[in-house]
Amino acid sequence: MRRLTRITSSRLNPAALSRAVSSARHGAAASFVGTVRAVHAGRRVKAVSYDCFAPLAEKELARIAAEAEKRWPVKVAAEHRIGLLSVGHASLAIAVGSGHRAESFEACRFVLEEIKRRLPVWKKERYLRGEGRWLPGCALHRKSAT
Amino acid sequence: MRRRIELYGRLRDAGQGAVLSVILPENATARQVLDAVGSALGPNASLLHGCVLADGENVLSAREQVPSKGRLAVLPPVCGG
Numbered sequence: 001m002r003r004l005t006r007i008t009s010s011r012l013n014p015a016a017l018s019r020a021v022s023s024a025r026h027g028a029a030a031s032f033v034g035t036v037r038a039v040h041a042g043r044r045v046k047a048v049s050y051d052c053f054a055p056l057a058e059k060e061l062a063r064i065a066a067e068a069e070k071r072w073p074v075k076v077a078a079e080h081r082i083g084l085l086s087v088g089h090a091s092l093a094i095a096v097g098s099g100h101r102a103e104s105f106e107a108c109r110f111v112l113e114e115i116k117r118r119l120p121v122w123k124k125e126r127y128l129r130g131e132g133r134w135l136p137g138c139a140l141h142r143k144s145a146t
Numbered sequence: 147m148r149r150r151i152e153l154y155g156r157l158r159d160a161g162q163g164a165v166l167s168v169i170l171p172e173n174a175t176a177r178q179v180l181d182a183v184g185s186a187l188g189p190n191a192s193l194l195h196g197c198v199l200a201d202g203e204n205v206l207s208a209r210e211q212v213p214s215k216g217r218l219a220v221l222p223p224v225c226g227g
Contacts, residue, residue: 119227
C-alpha cells in the first residue's frame, strides 16, 4: 500500500492528500492545514525555520496515522514540511476520510495533537525586527512498547 | 568509544553546531550520553533541560543502553505543526 505520511521539504498539496484518502464508501472527509502566521505573541514574523530529526519523524508520523486508523474506521494522510517557510505557507497538512463525520473530525484532531506532542520537529521564528527564537515545546518521553 | 551526537532545535545555537563528538564508556546508557553532551556544552548545558536521547527508531529512556551503531540525537521539547 502506498505510504500516506511523509516529511518533506517540498511544498504541500492538501488537495492531493484529500484525494488520497477519498473513497466511494466514505460519506465524510475532514482536513487540516497549518500555516505560518504573520504575528505571534505581538511580534511580526517574516518566516519560520522548521528543523527535524527526519528518521524518527518519518516513523513517528506513520505510527500516529496508524494509531488513528486503529482507533477509528478512517483513512489518514499527513505531511509535515521542513525548511524555511514564509508567512502564509503551509507547514502541516492532514486529511481524513471516513464513513461518517464524527470519526473524521475526531481522528483529524487526534493526529494534529499527537503531531504537536510527539513529532521531533522544532520551529524557529524569524522576525522582521530582532533575532529569531526557538519556540518552546512539549518534552518527549520514551513510549512503552505496544 | 567516540560517537557522533546530533543536536536539534535550540541546541543548534549552543555553540557546537549540529553535531558533537563525545567519548563514551562501553555499553553507555542514554543518561551517560546526555551527561557527556552536557559537559561538552559547558555553560550552555542548561539547554539540555527537558531534552531526551533518541536513535532513528525511538526515544530512549535514561537507563536504556544506547545502540552501538546508527544515529543518535539529542531532542529538545518539540513544537511541530
